[in-house]
Amino acid sequence: MTPTRCNWANSANPRYVDYHDHEWGVPCHDERKLFEMLNLEGAQAGLSWETILNKRDTYRAAFDDWDAEKIAVYDADKVAALLADAGIVRNRLKVAAAITNAQAYLRLRAQGSSLDQLLWAYVDGTPIVNPGAERIVTTALSDRISKDLAKLGFKFVGSTIIYAYMQAIGMVDDHAPDCFRHHSAPRA
Template sequence: MSDVVVGDDGSARPAWAATDPLMRDYYDTEWGMPVRDEHGLFERLSLEAFQSGLSWATILRKRPAFRVAFADFDPEIVARFDDDDRARLLADAGIVRNRLKVDATIRNAQATLDLRADGGLVDFVWSFQPAETPAPRTMAEVPTTSPESVALSKALKARGFTFVGPTTMHALMEAAGLIDTHLVDSHRRGSSGVWPAPTVGSATPATDGGAPS
């Protein structure tokens, strides 16, 4: 059995990416593709933090407003945000107005700059890429955390990052291509170029998850 849905275009996708045009486009063009630049990875990390407790569809619809509000997620600019910027952001109905998440994004920008002395955010995050990736056939087989996401979370917190829990970091690893949790029967499986085609029977069991929640 597989949880993919075959669309009008003949392509198989998981249910969460099969109906909403915005989510489908994101799934087909972005989700799971490798992100190897500081700017892009900082944006993904920031948006995953804002997504905590919300649906990814909500964040995706607000992404244009987020990019405007956070200077296109340039960490050098965000790191200099002051109290006036905080007030501006908390008054911006186009984004998620959560003080803790706003403060975390600014702090994480500062921590991103600090990491440059040790190779930078990209090398740091990608150093936690696992040796193997799950090969799920159903949504129930897609993990929501992993030993690597737990380790990445701990390491980032030690470097001053916040809102980087293991589940959030696992979602980041999925979105940025460090792992491939596309369902085996999805037309996107193996599309990142990071991982080879799955081996039947190599799925990693888990309790739930698999979609940007």
């Protein structure tokens, strides 16, 4: 029997279904993954998440497995190579944002903090569980985090992107009430 999922995850794409079933809404505290997802959510702006998810493995290879120290020093040749890579979104602003984000992330770490500490402090380490009945795209909290990240120098961190990011890294659980991954449902 096929489990009931959120409507957006009822796809024929096994990668998309797996993402829903095992990643989306699951609290993440892994620094590299937090950095990766921040950049992938920014890359998704104006596109479907499924498109980005299908390019995720290529993104990892193209961006040195999301090693911020390597990305922060990408030069013009590396940028040109990225813009020629059909396996990622070839948008100059989004590529530049990943480099800028790596630099902002390294500054954050140099100050003795991390994405994990910064982000999870907004929710006191506990995910926000929404009833899942309505589609939310921004909140006062995503507005605040967006502004704070922008002040730290991060790019492609608008409130809608940040709310999707919060869902992706499990700061928010927005699974539909009838979804088997809803907070009140038994976890697989």
